[in-house]
Amino acid sequence: MIEVEIKAKINNVDEIKSKINNLNIKKFKEELQEDLYFQSPIVDFAKTDEALRIRKTVENNIANIFITYKGPKIDSESKTREEIEMDIEDSEKASKILKRIGFTPVRCVKKRREYYQYEECILSLDFVEGLEPYMEIETVLEDDSQYKNSQKKIFEIFKKLGIEDGFERDSYLELLENKK
Amino acid sequence: MIEVEIKAKINNVDEIKSKINNLNIKKFKEELQEDLYFQSPIVDFAKTDEALRIRKTVENNIANIFITYKGPKIDSESKTREEIEMDIEDSEKASKILKRIGFTPVRCVKKRREYYQYEECILSLDFVEGLEPYMEIETVLEDDSQYKNSQKKIFEIFKKLGIEDGFERDSYLELLENKK
Numbered sequence: 001m002i003e004v005e006i007k008a009k010i011n012n013v014d015e016i017k018s019k020i021n022n023l024n025i026k027k028f029k030e031e032l033q034e035d036l037y038f039q040s041p042i043v044d045f046a047k048t049d050e051a052l053r054i055r056k057t058v059e060n061n062i063a064n065i066f067i068t069y070k071g072p073k074i075d076s077e078s079k080t081r082e083e084i085e086m087d088i089e090d091s092e093k094a095s096k097i098l099k100r101i102g103f104t105p106v107r108c109v110k111k112r113r114e115y116y117q118y119e120e121c122i123l124s125l126d127f128v129e130g131l132e133p134y135m136e137i138e139t140v141l142e143d144d145s146q147y148k149n150s151q152k153k154i155f156e157i158f159k160k161l162g163i164e165d166g167f168e169r170d171s172y173l174e175l176l177e178n179k180k
Numbered sequence: 181m182i183e184v185e186i187k188a189k190i191n192n193v194d195e196i197k198s199k200i201n202n203l204n205i206k207k208f209k210e211e212l213q214e215d216l217y218f219q220s221p222i223v224d225f226a227k228t229d230e231a232l233r234i235r236k237t238v239e240n241n242i243a244n245i246f247i248t249y250k251g252p253k254i255d256s257e258s259k260t261r262e263e264i265e266m267d268i269e270d271s272e273k274a275s276k277i278l279k280r281i282g283f284t285p286v287r288c289v290k291k292r293r294e295y296y297q298y299e300e301c302i303l304s305l306d307f308v309e310g311l312e313p314y315m316e317i318e319t320v321l322e323d324d325s326q327y328k329n330s331q332k333k334i335f336e337i338f339k340k341l342g343i344e345d346g347f348e349r350d351s352y353l354e355l356l357e358n359k360k
Contacts, residue, residue: 086273089267
């Protein structure tokens with residue numbers, strides 16, 4: 001699966017929420033997410049532009065755990081990349097297994113995420129601990145043949161929401177690491 | 181969790197089954213297991229005596245998938261070692277993630293396993309494709325403080341079943357690899 005994703009910093013959350021409302025875009029989910037990122041023993045994921053994380057989500061007191069691999073971004077404008085995400089039973093066990101096979105926990109990124117659906121795209125309004133609010137708009141494709149169209153579509157949605165700058169290709173992990 | 185496990189080659193399956201029957205030991209499960217073993221990019225698991233595998237089990241047409249890490253054996257008589265096993269959603273995704281982060285699939289080990297319970301031990305009668313039948317007897321401990329007692333207990337069960345030799349510390353993977 002290819003994830004086409006563009007992210008922008010939000011200067012005024014109330015303004016965005018009112019625009020979301022005017023476009024009749026509905027929030028369908030809100031959850032807490034804790035992402036524990038790991039570093040590889042053989043490559044520097046920051047340099048290869050990959051990511052490996054364990055995500056714990058909590059929605060209405062129900063927790064779910066996933067392991068996610070993200071491949072290098074395939075273009076210079078967006079965050080289009082391969083993503084493999086899998087449900088797992090337990091974050092402690094997953095973390096232990098990763099450590100035993102040579103991976104090192106780097107940092108935990110915590111956020112509250114509000115999900116909105118607009119046509120085939122998912123809008124996420126993210127309140128990351130330690131960062132300004134951001135909005136991510138993403139769509140998922142079977143392969144990378146159509147990703148340029150999807151990017152165009154996503155930029156159009158940002159425009160409808162009044163967002164024409166503040167785009168950011170760095171991940172929340174990178175933004176937090178760079179603040180150090 | 182510490183897995184205390186001893187394995188022996190079975191020369192006569194019918195004889196063992198009749199002894200199991202005489203001891204009133206009941207079979208509680210039978211399943212097909214397909215274990216895909218991976219090699220690490222940083223160490224040779226055959227040398228470090230570790231293992232990483234994806235196990236798919238099928239019992240009454242219901243499939244379950246696990247990822248398992250096994251640490252080095254901690255004594256010379258048995259296969260006592262750390263084991264971390266976790267349910268996962270999908271073997272294809274797990275295999276893809278492991279490949280992306282540098283691990284290489286080595287070999288698939290397929291077997292039919294019959295499970296029997298005897299006191300706190302699990303007896304597994306294993307019919308591995310390409311090998312003679314084996315019986316594994318195992319028990320699981322919280323930590324390694326009591327493993328010598330458990331080993332003694334396991335050898336006693338083998339004795340009750342008439343098995344006093346043919347013990348094998350190599351894994352099925354190693355036995356198959358060595359046959360090459």
